[in-house]
Amino acid sequence: MSEIVLEARQINKSFHDPVTAKVLSDITFSVNRGEFVSITGKSGCGKSTLLYILSTMDTNYEGELLIDQVSMRNKKETDLALVRNQKIGFVFQFHYLLNEFSVLRNVMLPGLKLHKYSEEEVEQRAMQKLKTLGIDHLALKKANLVSGGEKQRIAIARALINDPLIIMGDEPTGNLDKKNSDIVFNIFQQLTEEFKQTMLIVTHDQSFADRTERIIEMQDGRIISQ
Amino acid sequence: MINKLIISVAESLLMARWRQTLVAALGVTFSIAMFIALLSFMAGLNDLLDGLILNRTPHVRIFNEIKPSATQPIERDSAYANAHHFIHSIRSANSRQWLYNSGAIIQSLKKEEQVLGISPKLTAQVFFNDGSVEITGVINGIDVNAESKLFHFNDYIMAGSAADLTKIPNSIILGNELAGKLLADVGDVVVITTSKGEQFPLKVVGYFQSGLKEIDRTQSYATVGMVQKILNKPNDYITEIQVKLKDVNQAPALAKRYAKIYEVDAEDIQTANSQFETGSSLRTLISYAVGIVLLIVAGFGIYNILNMMIYEKMDSIAILKATGFSGSDVNKIFSVIALSIGIFGGIVGLITGFVLCYIIDQIPFSTPSLPTITSYPVHYNPTFYIIGIVFSLITTYLAGWFPARKASKIDPVIIIRGK
Secondary structure, eight states: OOOEEEEEEEEEEEEOSSSOEEEEEEEEEEEETTOEEEEEEOTTSSHHHHHHHHTTSOOOOEEEEEETTEEOTTOOHHHHHHHHHHHEEEEOSSOOOOTTSBHHHHHHHHHHHHTSSOHHHHHHHHHHHHHHTTOGGGTTSBGGGSOHHHHHHHHHHHHHTTOOSEEEEESTTTTSOHHHHHHHHHHHHHHHHHHOOEEEEEOOOHHHHHTSSEEEEEETTEEEEO | OHHHHHHHHHHHHHHHTHHHHHHHHHHHHHHHHHHHHHHHHHHHHHHHHHHHHGGGSOSEEEEOOOOOOSSOHHHHOGGGTTSOOOOOSOOOSOOOOSOTTHHHHHHHHHTOSSEEEEEEEEEEEEEEEETTEEEEEEEEEEOHHHHHHHHOGGGGEEEEOTTHHHHSTTEEEEEHHHHHHHTOOTTOEEEEEETTSOEEEEEEEEEEOOSOHHHHHHEEEEEHHHHHHHHTOOTTOOSEEEEEESSGGGHHHHHHHHHHHHTSEEEEHHHHTHHHHHHHHHHHHHHHHHHHHHHHHHHHHHHHHHHHHHHHTHHHHHHHHHTTOOHHHHHHHHHHHHHHHHHHHHHHHHHHHHHHHHHHHHSBOOBTTBTTOOBOOOOOOHHHHHHHHHHHHHHHHHHHHHHHHHHHTOOHHHHHHHO
16 A cells, blocks of 8 residues: 655645735645645645645644654754755756756755765765756756756756655746756656656646646635545 | 855855955954054054163162151050140151161072062262253162163163273263263263262263153263262162062062061052053053954944845755755854854954064154164064954854844745745
C-alpha cells in the first residue's frame, strides 16, 4: 500500500487585514508517495496560500499539517527550516536563483546547508542532477546569464539536490512559453515515472493539470473535487 | 562547514556590491586612522608637556618647612585642657631650613628598593651684580652627575657643558635669560653678592634653557660644594633631597612614610603638580571622545549600506529561507558581512593610522622653549591600536545587528507572492 507523505487535516486560514476574510476552509487531503498531484483553481481561490502553508513557510493557520507523518505544529522556526531543507524541494513561478552565484553553486546551496555529504560529493551530485536535466553545460555560468527556460530547469535541479520527499511547485510554468512549459512538464513526468518522485504543483494552466495523475480543484478556499 | 557556507554566501553578497562595501570599509578605515593619529599625537603632546615639568621634578622632595609648631605650649597645659585658646601672631621658633643628618638619610634612602636615585640640593638667594644694578637670582647647588642622570639636566644646557661645573672651580651655569641680562658669555666672570654681603666672582661655564621663562630668568646652577662655600656652611648642609622612584605612582605613599621615618617634610610629585595630571587626563578624554564619535559615524555608514543591501537582496534572502536557511543563518550571514567590513576597514585603518603617525613624527617642529624637540611629538602606544580595532569591531557589529535582525525576520511568503 502506498504511504502518505503529506497530509492536511482541517486547515483553515483567515486574513485579518484590513477586514477578516476567510481564505481557506476545511482543507483536508493527503498525498501519497510517488503521486503527481496538481492543485488548480481560479486566481484568488487560495491555492498559493495553501501551498505556502503546506511548505511550512506560513505558520499562521488552524488545523493540522503532517509531513512524513510528523506534525508541523509547535515546531520552532529552525526546525521548520530544516524540514524545508531536507524534505521539500521548491520550484517557483519566477526562478529565484541567486544571481551572485554560478549555476552549479545555486544547485549546491541547499545540499551544503543540509551538510549530509562533503562539499565534493554535493558538487558531484549537483552535476549529476544537471546532467539528468540536460543542462550540465551551463554549470559554470553565472545564474543571471542563462535563459528563462534554463533557469527553471536549474531551479528544478536545486529542488532535487537533497532527494526531497516531495517537490512543490508554485506555477512553475506560469512564466514560460509553450516549448519550455512542455520541457518542464516532461521533466516532472520523467521524475515521477523514473524516480517515483512525489510532486505537488499549483497551477492555473488547465492543459498542464489535465496531464497530471490527480487534480485537486479549489474554489473560494474550499476543495471542490479531488 | 556550515559556517564555511555562511561565509561563502556572505562573501558573494559582498562582492556583488563591492563598491558600496568599499565605501563602508573606507569609512571605518578613515575613522580608525584618525582615531589612532589623534590619540598618538595627543599622547605625544601630553608626554611633551609633562616632560616639561615632570621629568625635571623629583618624585619625592624631602625638606624642612619653616612653620609654627603644630602643638603650642598652651595646649600642653592641663589646666586649660578643655578651654578654647585664643592665640594670635604665632611665630616659628624653629627656623632651620637644612636637613639634620642629611648624610644618614641619603645612605638609608639609597638602600630602599623602590628608589631609583637620589640627588641632594641646596639653594642660595643671591644678587647678580651687573654694573650698578643688582639682579636677584637663585643658585641651586646640585650633584651634576645625579642631576643629569635623574632629571635630564644635560638636555637643557644650550652652551658649554654641565660636566665643567665639577671640573672648573668657582664655576656657574646661568639661565639663558639671566645670562642675556648680564651679557655673560661662556668663559666670562660674573660677580654675585650673598644675603650676608659677601661677594664671589664665578666663571660662567654654560647656560641652560628650561622652556619656562620664569626659571630661565632667575635660576642658576653650581655644585653643592660651591653653594655651601657661598653660604659659608659646612659640607653636610643641604636643604633638600630629591628622590626619583622606579614607579612614580608610589610617590604619595612613600612620601608619607619618609616624612614619618626621618621626621622631615616630604612632598610627592602628584600633590606638587596636580594641575598637570588634570590637563593630561582632560586632553586624553577629549581625544577619545572625538575618536569614538568618528567610529560611531562610520557605524551609521555601515548600517545604511547593509540596510540597502537587504532591500536589494530581499529575493535572495527569501529563496535562502525557502530552501532551508533559518532566520538565524540569515542573521549570521549579515553579521559576517558587517564584521568583515569592520575587520578589513579596521586593519587597513590601523596601518593608515600608523603611517599618519609616522608622517606627523617627521614634520619639523622646533620651539625655543623645548630645545630637545625637533619634530612633532608622537607617542606610539599599542594600546591605542588595540582599542581602535576592538571598537571598530564593536561598532560594525552593532551597526550590522539591526539590519541582520531585519533580514532574519523577512517573511519569504510575502516576497515570493509579491512578484
